[in-house]
Amino acid sequence: MSNSLEQLKATGTVVVCDSGDFATMAKYKPQDATTNPSLILAASKKPEYGALLDAAIAEAKKGPGSPEEKVDAALDYLLVQFGKKILEIVPGKVSTEVDAALSFDTKASVDKALHIIQLYEAEGISKDRILIKVASTWEGIKAAEILQRDHGINTNLTLMFSLVQAIAAAEAGAFLISPFVGRILDWFKASTKKDYSKEEDPGVSSVKAIYNYYKKFGYKTIVMGASFRNTGEITELAGCDYLTISPNLLEELLNSTEPVPQKLNANGATNLSLEKKTYINNEANFRFDFNEDQMAVEKLREGISKFAADAVTLKDIIKKKLSQ
Secondary structure, three states: OOOHHHHHHHOOOEEEEEOOOHHHOHHHOOOEEEOOHHHHHHHHOOHHHHHHHHHHHHHHHHOOOOHHHHHHHHHHHHHHHHHHHHHOOOOOOEEEEOOHHHOOOHHHHHHHHHHHHHHHHHOOOOHHHEEEEEEOOHHHHHHHHHHHHHHOOOEEEEEEOOHHHHHHHHHOOOOEEEEEOHHHHHHHHHHHOOOOOHHHOHHHHHHHHHHHHHHHOOOOOEEEEEOOOOHHHHHOOOOOOEEEEOHHHHHHHHOOOOOOOOOOOHHHHOOOOOOOOOOOOOHHHHHHHHHOOHHHHHHHHHHHHHHHHHHHHHHHHHHHHHOO
């Protein structure tokens, strides 16, 4: 019998590697890869990636600007160098994240995205191999709308914890969304003080609801489940468009022969009785309906803060090296 990872791929799910540690990716044969500030921070602390950090520092030192501007330039360059290396391994796309500190500024997010794409193009990498990751705030969703519509730049709306965010993202024409699974489970376990089986996992249920809504109403935006705590969450979403999975869980799937039947099916969603909603032109409705979901509000806030803090830590490392 084939291993669980191959069985997962056989259900139609595209497997993506969620890591900045590109040295470990090849054995899992992922189609794409996703990164974020936390993953890049973790990878950049490893000795084998020191050369990338040194190259980013050298590049920033050559350029103009204040010390702060040089730190920002080095960070952007580092993200792109990681992305470039990853694209030597995966045949598809890499997601590169806009600084989470810009999550509430549409224009700054668009400007940063355009700059990141320019850096990739200077390395000979076409924009069609890049997904720009932006947090699923109102401002982030609007930034994705502008990038997709006006610049032909594909986006990955991340830190997604609710159907409200997902509906607005689809209306914005986002190429892909990353609804989080494990972080939703974390919240419910802390809130209810109970454990959940994979069948009743609230994070899995959230992604299923988004998937079914998209397929019911014919949205083309790709649903990519993210942030997994165990392989049970992954196999319960077999058949989802994409799943982005950390190397440790990819390894578990590779070493398992547990059956992985398809659980999500686009044809099955068309017969569901679901209400169609719209948010993209009504900020007040979006904010109110999102605000009604305590879990989503708290996890979005926490996620932005954590990614922003890790970006600051990375910038501090860069600042020290720039001054040497």
